[in-house]
Amino acid sequence: MVRDGALHAYITRHKxxxxxxxxxxxxxxxxxxxxxxxxxxxxxxVYEDTVSFSCxxxxKAQRLKDITKTTIMYNSHGKAITSRVLRGGNSMTDPFFGYRLWLNIECLEGNIWAYNPEHLRFLQQFIAATHRKRQVTQDDDVFNNSIGSRLPRWMTAAKNRGHVLKCIARLMDR
Ligand SMILES: [Zn+2]
Incomplete structure (x- = not known):
């Protein structure tokens, strides 16, 4: 499916x-x-073998399995129990290594960020749309975490549209 920010913002999540x-x-x-x-x-x-970083x-190159897992607790024998803790959608980092996203810029009251150019284009389409479609989904998780529901008010307010689009345009040139 080709995602269009003007049409699919309420059925599409950042992730x-x-x-x-x-x-x-x-x-x-x-x-x-x-x-x-x-x-x-x-x-x-699956992530341990397939997620990788390269510059x-x-x-510099790393695989996720080369990174030490986080200790989440100790069992009754004092042995560390470790787990892979992924960072959430508002951390402005990739979820796996926690590196700062390249497409990340301060704008008005916060930051605009995207994982990749496709994600950024989607945000641009959504912000630019004067009539934003609210597609219905029965999946509460999708709706509650959708880009349409989650973007902060300052990003979606009509009066800020021009300014926010300028910030996005600057990010597109990065
Ligand atoms: Zn480097």
């Missing part, structure tokens, strides 16, 4: 665009990629 994410390399601060098999997967173990500028 539906993951996909591959553009991030800022933690070593050289240039543009780099986090490759993922899409999100969410039923079996989280073509400095050559």
């Amino acid at each position: 539906d665009f993951l996909g591959d994410a553009l991030v800022e390399c933690p070593q050289c601060s240039k543009k780099a990629w986090v490759k993922t098999p899409g999100y969410p997967q039923e079996d989280w173990e 073509f500028h400095c050559g």
